[in-house]
Amino acid sequence: MSRIRLAIIESPNPIDLFTGTSEAKALEASCKLMGHEAVSFLVKSRKEFQETCKYLSSASSHHSPEREKAPFFIHISSHGNSDCVGFGSDDLGWDELTNDLLPILENNNYKGKFALSISACGSGENTISNYAKEALRKNNKTKLPKYIFSILGATVNWDAALVGWTLLYYKISSISISDKIKVIDILKKINDCINVQFAYKRLEEKEEKYYHYSPK
Secondary structure, three states: OOOOEEEEEEEOOHHHHHHOOOHHHHHHHHHHHHOOEEEEEEOOOHHHHHHHHHHHOOOOHHHOHHHOOOOEEEEEEEEEOOOEEEEOOEEEEHHHHHHHHHHHHOOOOOOOOEEEEEEOOOHHHOOHHHHHHHHHHHOOOOOOOOEEEEEOOOOOOHHHHHHHHHHHHHHHOOOOOOOHHHHHHHHHHHHHHHOOOEEEEEEEOOOOEEEEEOOO
8 A cells, every 4th residue: 555645735715614514624534544644734824825835845754764755745625716726815826826835846855756636616727737847947956746636627516526535545545656547547437436527737757747637
């Protein structure tokens, strides 16, 4: 089993808190039951998101040498559309989101691969890979995410998204995330099971190029 580390950063609408509609709590509990190392953060503004990213950027592999190369997933759960994601009343465009993630991407003290998951309406149209490559050109310390996962569609039901992400993290524990064929197979099976269409951007390190996949 290939266990991952998962940091879930959630910014729900206040009404979601009243109704108990939280993706983070359920996903964190499920991933822990699978044997993954998961932790969640509630953020209510861009400032809190930036502070959380800065905190996570201090992660280093020397604290657990036996797991120094465990994949590190940043999972962002928020409201959004094709142009942005929201943290409280702050809307961040894809360029701003990438900029706020840079402390994590520039952390070379963590030896494992980074991956990014975005659980928000419209997130399938994100352009984060473009801005990440631009950041790499400016600073060769930048570590591009191996994968950027998202869900297609202008509207995503939170319960279906929760089941989809749970299945993704369950199935990904049985493969190497470098095996693109098996990752694609997982996404196809999730779509067949609950009709949630995942897409990804996958980094080819030697080319420093992202390849896209979405269901046909």
